[in-house]
Amino acid sequence: MDMVKIKKFIRKKKPADWIRFFVMWLSAIITVFILLFMVGFIVIRGVPHLTPSIFSPTWTTANQSLLPALFTTIVMVLVTLAIAVPFGVFTAIYLVEYAPRGSKVVRIIRTTTETLAGIPSIVYGLFGYIFFTIWLGWGISLIAGCFTLAIMLLPIIMRTTEESLKSIPDSYREGAFSLGAGRLRTVFRVTLPSAMPGIFAGVILGVGRIVGETAALIFTIGNVVRMPDSLLAPGRTLSLHVFTLANEGMFVDQAYATAVVLLALVLGLNALSTTIERRFRQRLQ
Amino acid sequence: MKKRVSIILVCAFAIIMLAACADEGTTVADPTPAPAAEATPAPAADPTPTPEAPPAEETNPSDESDFDFDRPIAVFTREDGSGTRDAFVDATGVGDDMSVEAGVLTSTGAIRTAVAENELAISYVSVGSLNDEVRAIAIDGVYPSHDTVRDGSFPLSRRFLLAFTEESFADPLVQDFLDFVLSVEGQELLAGSWTPAVANPVAFTPSDLSGSLTISGSTSVAPAMDLLAEAYMALNENVQIDVMSTGTGTGLEQAATGVADIGMASRELREGELENLDYIAMLLDGVAVIVNVENPLQGLTMDQVREIFVTGTLRWSDVVS
């Protein structure tokens, strides 16, 4: 039944109801307040310090330029995606298009991805350090960080891809099959292209996660300011840069400014992801 | 109706919040500089030794200060494995008995910020990292300064070392860089904040090498090394030097295993470490005991310092009569 129709039957509020009413409003207001206060505080304190010097091409001890960290972040994002996206998307394809429903393999894979999604990033950091940095002998390097992040990203990309593939109506597939296309052709020519925006939204969400990650990276890529000229060299991403500046307390202004850039980046990515996803849903409907 | 009321509510709230936000910004931004000016002049710059006096009375709070000595001492320390911590606990006799009540912070900057923000705080940093946010106090009547560190009269003196293996020393770039560190140019670059370790340095001639160096270790040495690396890279355009500020323990470990070419240490090398590492002394330094600028305390004895850090929960009045 429509809410509007019900509304006139609903009883008036009693005192207890007013309390409930206010508690709920208060909670919601507190939540929104905290959020806006936090973002507002950092933006208000950070924007005045967004001077050209923190964007200068070479980092010095005096200017604390964030450009090397920004470029390192971009390189890390690209490499990590290059590793994680194929695995994530292929896994989802297997689960949705190939695996027999409810089979044991599917159950195992689903449990493991749920487990992966719940592991705290510091444990990933530990693992990355023990496995990639020491055991495989890659040393403290960007590539060790990329692989660590790629494992972290797997569940996100897999889940969003799976959701988007599932939301493609079966009629698409049936149409392709009836035209004589094989399963593979159907996947790559019909389902995957239609699911692309959904997958893209998931990937962008993953990028947001990479950009914001610290704990998994501190042991794997080290914490060195340098332009990312080699994947085997150590580096420092933007969020590690914020952490270091904030923690050392010597360049608080630059820390605020860098935090603004980081926030803008992450929030922008999240907003982009949400928009793409909404468009995708609308188009399917 | 209800909808309209709710929208108005939210708008009003947003405005209040923004106002609060701006307020907060200004209050936190002002580190109340007025009392700082009243405090006693920065003793680090004062080379004259304090008058000989019994240690207990040496701590005479000035009358105009309203510092409440009945409040607890907030003790901050560096983390386990830090060279500054090792040098400090060795020299003061705190040893392995550092109180668990001491707040643990992982960098020189973090310690300085914590002490600058907390008027109850006491901690220690490298003399080279002192600034006017915090105040160094006298230990056994001697203030830390370049002079007292150089002549050894400041009791918490130590050396900054650069450690390397024989294999890494075979690399001409490592040799050249170490030459630069010990040269007139290198030592003068650092003389502003630190005490040079080399009595008669020689001039440095750049030999235009290329390659890359990884230098890792003490967070106290890293600021000096950043300056040196910058200057060296300006002289040798094809050289890339990465300075990792990881802590003395890690730096020496990485130097010994070849992960880093040079390790930076802010304490003397231990027996096990000397087996495969050689070192040069790069700078002389002291560990300064620091307090908040509003704290009128002039100095402590070594025993008092040890008691503060071992107990962890003393009040200021317990050490200041």
Add this chain to the structure above:
Amino acid sequence: MLKFRETTMRIVFLIAALASVAAVVLICVFLFAQGLPAMGEVGILDFLLGERWQPLHRETPVFGVLPFILGSIYVTVGAIILGVPIGIFTAIFMAKMCPKSIYGFVKPALNLLAGIPSVVYGFFGMMVVVPILFDTFDMVDGRSMLAASIILGIMILPTVITIAETNLRAVPQELYEGAVALGASHERAVFKVIFPAARSGVMAAVVLGVGRAIGETMAVTMVAGNQPAMRMPYELFRGIRTMTANIVMEMGYSQVGSLHQGALIATGVVLFVFVLIINTLFSMLNKEKNIKDDMKKEAAETAAEPTS
């Protein structure tokens, strides 16, 4: 030829799918293989129940992680106490009370909150929460259990709200209508009927919040003070070190292959086990919810049949 390509790709997909399984196995194998021997060397009881942590003690290093386990539990409980009520009420508000115009503003705001990196939370905590606590409560230092709990309480808000809201929305509208038909006001219907119906879903939200809080590292390290001291739950104003903080602070210092490093990895193993328990709890609650949903659906269908 075509058939060949089909089968190869099928195998490729399967292999990719097994990568996540391989990752979990590798993580378990490597953490346990490096952590358990160290735990054994220290003595499992001495390790888990030891009250002192002095890994670099010159004569007798001691590795007891009880302070950190307690620390993690305290700050997590603190975060739950502070964050969950607000989170759940906000979720109820958003699911059942919120005017559409406000929803359009609050929902994106919450999504933003979920995306903020943890260093930014930590930075905010250092710059705002710690000084305010220090000034307000006359503490020895603002870096404390309370500061960590507050920051974590804020950090779990989006997780709790989003999942609780989804679950509240999933409660069949018929229940609400029934309550209203019996004379309940809107608030009463929401609180007494819809909320209990969604209870296990809301619990799942809380459990996921716990998972997020216990695994959080950077923000906690920045505001908790990191004292390796045994604390009682009421010592809110004193500093504390969590398992995550202990790992991130000391991992860099530990020598490769040393007992210290093994003990830190073992701390990671303890954390991992905690998280596994929480995850299992979460999926159990979810399953229970799904079963309930199915039953409700069936009930609704059978109830609907006679009338149609």
